[in-house]
Amino acid sequence: MWRYLRDIGKGFWSILLSMQITLRYLFTRAVTVQYPEEKRELPTRALTRHVLTIDLESKDLKCTACDMCARICPVNCIYLEGEGKGKARRATWFIIDHNLCMYCNLCVEVCPFDAISMWTGQYELGGFSRTNLVYGLDTMTADGFYPTIMTPRPPAGAAVKAPAAAGAGKQERKG
């Protein structure tokens, strides 16, 4: 009987000790972020959505449709076709199915021209249909400059403009 009461007393005492720490945290700043209103800053390397980068001088896509990214992709989510020979070769259509993408960054690493990047900072990719996540050449083409592995930060003066909104569903060439 005495031991039983002592155990109850000890239990209460240890709860009080824990509550002391918990109470202290009542007066500190919250570590959480109220997401839709506030957004935390993403690191530069955050893998978000694919984008095809543009050569700043000629304003052309860097991609030469060499098919390296499509071959390394473990889930075969990249489909592309190109026209032309050698350095003049350009992609005629280029589709990435983001429903399949597993964000491994292998396509970016394997690209010899830094023509594709996942460091875009756009992570709100939700849409109402699956075809919204299938990106084609016009939704993947960035109007501005995007950082790649070789070029970690944009040069001063280069305007970083967002590409066409991901959820717009403009591109539905191939499901």
Added chain:
Amino acid sequence: MTTVNLQLQQIKERAAETMEEMWVNMGPQHPSTHGVLRLLIKLDGEVVRECIPYMGYMHRCHEKIGENRSYVQIIPYTDRLDYLASMYNNWAYCLGCERLMEIQIPERAEYLRIIIGELQRIASHLIWLGTFGLDLGNFTIFMWCFREREMVLDLFEAVSGQRINYSFMRIGGLALDVPEGWLADVKAFLAWLKPRFAEYDRLSTDNVIWQKRIQGVGILKPEDAISYAASGPMLRGSGIQWDLRRDDPYGIYDRFDFDIPIGTSGDVWDRFWVRRREMEESVKIVEQGLRDIPPGPVLAPVAKKLRAPVGDIYSRVESPRGELGHYLIADGSEKPYRYKVRAPTFVNLSALPVMLPGCLVADAVAVLGSIDIVLCEVDR
């Protein structure tokens, strides 16, 4: 009157035959099974008599997929095994490929792998401690552990761009070097983390209710632990000092100085206490790594198309859950001929029928939580 009595008698007899012990399904959709695990439990009142774990609800043909992918392409798939410690899956797989192809990885990559790996161990043990507290009804510690785990995930996000499935290690080193100032961030995180252990202790370890709940429950004897091939904190909790980081050093672990905490009786408390102290040892290892890390490249020069010579390799690392092994048979082509994963939680889970008999149902949750299962790895 007599017929009523007779009926009552019959009901009682039947109850004695059928109701005394009964088989109950726990899971597959049960909040405390950490995924889809089905336990068939034979109950006598509230006491568990037998337990049969059924797994395979999340079988994804990981090994078969691996046989149809090239060596580099398997790396993102290994993330999906043990999603709480993805770096270790990458590490075990890449280590096997490097040994098979005889690639020497740069010094800086070795150090970074150990720093990242031990941070991952801290994160994994933190989430284990949190969910274990949740199993026992201690909700506060869950929130606190997640707070520190988020910090580790932020560090990993700065490095690899991902928060769970990193795919950061490559055959021959790491995908990228760490960004500028990242090592200082790790140091700051460790400085924040070290005083937190005392708080966790105040909240859980010193709590009498917590102690009474898990001491002497779910005992796994050392001989049982060995015969069931348990590894990791399960084995060390039973009092056997076996740690691959010391006993079969991979990478450069032989240069680091750390202790291997072991338990005494092999109950749930010992497993808890081993993991809790392992976090402090990991902090020690990371600090040594930060002190000694040299500059240099992080990726060895490797061919674009990797072909392994004919042969086989079994590479194992000490993941937070035990011995994680990847077995590869190469036939000289771009793809492995056979690929097998030795999942630590799968092996540890099979020791559950030894630990559960004699426990109460409420303790069964604690025992299951103490194994630290990840069902994605169990089922593969």
